[in-house]
Amino acid sequence: MHPSRPNRLVEYLDERIRVRSLMQFLLAEPMPGGARWAYIFGSMVLFSLIIQFVTGVMLAFDYGGTPDHAWDSVNYIDHLKYGTLPVGRLIRGFHYWGASVMVILVGIHLLQVFIWGAYKRPREVMWLVGVVLLALTMVAAFTGYLLPWDERAYWGTIVGTNMMGIIPVVGPVIKSAIRGGTGLGALTLSHFFAIHTMVLPSLFIGFFALHMVIFRRVGPAGPFRGSPSELEEKKEYFYPRQVLMDSLGMLFIFILVATLAVLFPPGLEAMANPANSSYSPTPAWYFDWIFELLKMIRPEIAGVLGVPLIVGILLVVWPFFDKSPERSPYKRPVVVSTILLSLGLIIVLSLEAEAGYKPMVALDRTAMARGKIVFDHSGCMGCHMVDGKGGKVGPDLSEEGLVGHSEHWLKVQFVNSKAHFPQSPMPDFTFLKPEQIHDLAQYVSSLGRAGWPDPTAPTP
Ligand code: HEC
Known part of the structure; x- marks a missing residue:
């Protein structure tokens, strides 16, 4: 035959x-223990990374990484059609949503490893490589955010790089190295473009390969329950059942990203205008919680803490402190509840941030100016200091815009301070008209923010 x-x-x-x-x-x-749905997340992360590689290369064909071309080229991509099919918008949609989906999948993968104690001996090195991959994902998200060079990209990156600048001693150096100078301009864009399209992909490939090589040497951690003989008995091979499960997981991710790309194509705001300091910046949603935390503990202190740095260090040292061989989540209540509480905190902070952005999306310059007049004529200065002038009964409001109160919170504060502070000596300004209250909220939430986040940096 x-x-x-x-x-x-x-x-x-x-x-x-x-x-x-x-x-x-x-x-x-x-x-060990057989094929499982729980094992599909690693493959899904890899698949979302592949989506980013493929669509990223496609975008790079038409993208121009300089301030005078970036926005135009993205705008061109958005209008690129083959026949009636809006290919450009679709590819950009895939890349945009692929990034969000990847961040979520990486989060789930990390959570899983944490809860199941899969980082424990002998998988500490594999865990460390995983932490590097997580960091690469975050850097990719951060650098990609600037590339469309619209208002959101520009001001979001201004805030992000300023936050790095607050880190003591090394902060200013890091900040100007990343920006390629004091201001944010052409060099920043080409730095980010090179990092995003050249440095990161090679690092991703290298560290991912390392992750896999180690994985094949130490093997899957397997379920946390069951004696070695039981696990051996139920043992299966990657092919066929696990391959099928992984493929279905990847198909699901493809359908999810495609649906998001079709239904919610990413927008493009007006071209970045460095002179528009009244623009109210918002970071990408996955960084929201960090900014929310920064608002709560005031930037100066948070700068010292350097939230992402702290999280990173914790992740790196974790497996070297949590060394007991016990892997069952039911027998590690402290570790598991710490993780779940942090996750809960991150979710609450993110939702809080999203809610807070809405009322204050854009500061209206004329309303701010009218609000200043109301402020100056209502006796606020008797108790509050703004930029060194005023009384000391109430808190200094020079940076009130950074505290992150919503418009609603501020309006309540003006007419019913006792609702927030039962002992408040602050009078209820019920005689003000609703328009005046609105203008006052605009003014107060602009304080410290109009030139925010970096009044000292020269505009490029
Ligand atoms: C009699 C003094 C007094 C006057 C007048 C006054 N405030 Fe206050 N205000 C306070 C004090 C004290 C607090 C601190 C919280 C508390 O105990 O009520 C405060 C808190 C605030 C806060 C919240 C700060 C924060 O983030 O916790 C804002 C905003 C504010 N005042 C705005 C105003 C504005 C706007 C006016 C003028 C319309 C005004 N205040 C007039 C005393 C005053």
Whole structure:
């Protein structure tokens, strides 16, 4: 009998590149305890990364990474059609939503490893490589945010880089190295473009390969329950069931990203205008919680803490402190509840931030100016200091815009201070008209923010 065509191809390749043992190596990975849905997240993360690579390369064909071309080229991509199919917008949508989906998947993957104690001996090094991959994901998200060069991109990055600048001693150096100077301009864009499209992809490939090599050496952690003999009994190989589960997971991710890209194409705001200091910046949603935390503990202190730095250090040292071999989440209540509480905190802070952005999306310059007049004529200065002038009964309001109160909170504060502070000596300004209250809220929430976040940096 003649071997069928595909078999002849396999024969041919096997003789030359020993493809059979390669397939054997890739597919016959033993899974202690058998195939599981819980194992699909790693593959889904990889798949979302592949989406980013493919769509990223496609975008790079038409993107121009200089301030005079970036916005135009993204605008061009948004209008690029083959026939009636808006390919440009779709590809950009895939890349945009792919990033968010990837951040979420990485989060789930991390959470899973944490809760199941899969970072424990002998997988500490694999965990560390995972932490590097997490950091790369965050840097990719951060650098990608600037590339469209619209108002949101520009001001979001101004805030982000300023936050790095607050870190003591090294902060200013990091900030100007990243920006390529004191201000944010052409050099910043080309730095971010090079990091995003050249440095990160190579690092991603390298560290991902390392993650996999280590994975194949130490093997999957397997379920936390069950004796070695039980696990051995239920053992399966990667192929076929796990391959099928992973493929379905990836298909789900593809459908999810495609749906988001079609239904919610990413917008493009007006071209970045460095002179528009009344623009109220918002970071990408996955950084929201950090900014919310910064608002709560005031930037100066938070700068010392350097939230992401602290989180990163914690992740790096974690497996070296939590060394007990126990992996069951039910027997590690302290660790598991700490993780769940932090997750809860991150979610609450993120929702809080999103809610806070809405009422204050854009500061209206004329309303701010009218609000200042109301402020000056209502006796606020008797108790509050603004930029060194005024009384000391109440808190200094020079940076009130950074505290992050919503418009609603401020309006309540003006007419019913006791609602927030039962002992408040602040009078109820019920005689003010609703328009005046509105203008006053605009003014107060602009304080410290009009030139925010960096009044000292020269505009590029
Ligand atoms: C009699 C003094 C007094 C006057 C007048 C006054 N305030 Fe206050 N205000 C306070 C004090 C004290 C607080 C601190 C909280 C408390 O105990 O009520 C405060 C708190 C605030 C806060 C909240 C600060 C924060 O983030 O916690 C805002 C905003 C504010 N005042 C705005 C105004 C504005 C606007 C006016 C003028 C319309 C005004 N205040 C007039 C005394 C005063």
